[in-house]
Amino acid sequence: MDVFKLWTDYSRLILVLSSPLYEEPLSLDLNEVRSRITKVMPGTTLKQWLAGLGNESLPTSTTVPKINPKYVTYRDAVAAGYSMAPIPPGVAYGNDYLISDAHDLRLWKEGIDPKVFYENCLVEVNGLLHRVDYDSEANYVYEGGRTGRICNDNHVGILNFQAVGGVRTIAITPEMISAGGSDPSLYINTILTVDEDLTDKTVMLSFMGFLLPWGRALKRIGDKAFSIDLRNQVFVDWYFHAQKRINLEEIRPLMTIKNGNYDQIALEEYLSNEVIIKLLTLSQTFLVVINNNDIxxxxxxxxxxxxxxxxxxxxxxxxxxxxxxxxxxxxxxxxxxxxxxxxxxxxxxxEYNFETTHWQEGVSIDPTQxxxxxxxxxxxxxxxxxxxx
The missing domain is CATH 2.40.10 (Thrombin, subunit H)
Incomplete structure (x- = not known):
């Protein structure tokens, strides 16, 4: 493999080297010699680079890492023995309340510390991620109760990040959002700026509850800054899907009903900065921060x-x-x-009709199938x- 392409496919590479001069194999972290590798001619393979070193020394180690994969795991909450109850925000469990006010979801299990759960788990409700909080007795899923009512369904699943270092979330606020480059459109390029250094973390994005690993959706552009290019995503599909599952009551009034059809939306309005800021500050839109940069x-x-x-x-x-x-x-x-x-x-x-057209060039769009x-x-x-x- 061309040494110039190594870091295109891998974030970290460790070679295990053997030689008749040494009884045991040695390891070499290529990130420690990256500046030396990138000085060679394009097309040079790793084997050719090693052979051309001559008497040059390398920062090898006698410690050879063992590959022991650990993963984020999933369990259905009911199958895992958790109890659940819809509950209004800020109301003590056991008090009387209207079910229409029970926007959140209380989640608990005997023997499970809510703080440990909060530091290691995310919760999905009917397929969409929701943020979690806790007190001394239980965990609370923001908007989990309302999502259940909108869907008329109550599937709840738990994603456990404990084996890979734990997880936390960062809610997105309007102050964190700005447009990148010379174009003022957030749809073209959105910049998210946080108030902490996340260089030693892995950061992903939950957008309207859809989990988006890093890559085309979210890119790190600084110690505290990330960019989102919504043009490369199924941005409209997410909206039509999410409107049947989560609370979007603050967003729909920002868009004009076209031709008497409530589901038909004007593209200019949907792609406006005002709507995108509302979508980015939804309860189900947030940064997922994994306490591990080797993910x-x-x-x-x-x-x-x-x-x-x-x-x-x-x-x-x-x-x-x-x-x-x-x-x-x-x-x-x-x-x-x-x-x-x-x-x-x-x-x-x-199967939406607009998916077979150049819908970005149109005036409006609707979920006709x-x-x-x-x-x-x-x-x-x-x-x-x-x-x-």
Missing amino acids: YVDREQLEVSKTPDRYFTKTRPLWPVVIDKGELMSYWVVREGDTYVIAGSSNRRP DRHYPNRYSKAYFLKIGSDL
């Missing part, structure tokens, strides 16, 4: 069943499952012989967020 993301495709909401795998399901466009699947597991059946929330996804094939069953994969060292 990788892998995907393992699942076998699609001909039965709705079912997938097959020979591997014991331990990880989050992602179905359409970044949505997490709330699932539980049934074993049939040597096959695991992943049974979960609906995997039927709409294809007449012949209005829906499809989504493909799915295990989302393996892991760390080897």
Whole structure:
């Protein structure tokens, strides 16, 4: 492999070297010699670079790291033994209240310390991530109760980050948001600036509850700054999907109803800075901060069943499952012989007409579906967020 391409595919590389001169193998962290490697001619392979060193010394170590992958795991909250109850914000559990005021979700289990849960877990409600808080008795899922009412469903799953270092979230405020470059449009380039140095952390994004690992969605551009390019995302799909699942009552009034159709929205208004700021400051939009800067993301495709909401795998399901466009699947597991059946929330996804057009060049957009094939069953994969060292 061309040494210039090494850091394109890997964030960290450690070589294990052996030589007749040494009884035991040595390790070399290539990040410590990166400046020397990048001085060689393009096209030089790693083997050629090592052979050309001659008598030059390398900062090798006698400690050879052992690969011991650890992953973020997933469990259905009910299957894991948790109790749940919708509850209004700030109201003590056990008091009387109207269910219409119960916007949050109380989550607890005997023997589980709410503080430890808060420092290591995220919660998805009906496939979309929600922020979590805690007190001495339980954890509280922001907007979890209202999401359940809007969906008329109450699937809750837990993503456990303890094995990879723990996790926390940072809510996005309007003061953190600015436009990047000369274009004032947040849709073109959004800059998020936090008030702490996150260089030794891995940062991902939950946008309207859709989990987006780093890459095209979120890029680090400084110790405290990140950029989001919404043009590279299924930005409109997320909105039509989320409006049936989470509370968007502060956003819809910002957009004019077109042609008497409540679902038809003007693109200029939807892509406006005012709407994007509202979307970025939703309870379900936040930064996911993993206390580990040596994180990788892998995907393992699942076998699609001909039965709705079912997938097959020979591997014991331990990880989050992602179905359409970044949505997490709330699932539980049934074993049939040597096959695991992943049974979960609906995997039927709409086929929107606008997805077959250059909708960015239009004036308005709506969720009209294809007449012949209005829906499809989504493909799915295990989302393996892991760390080897």
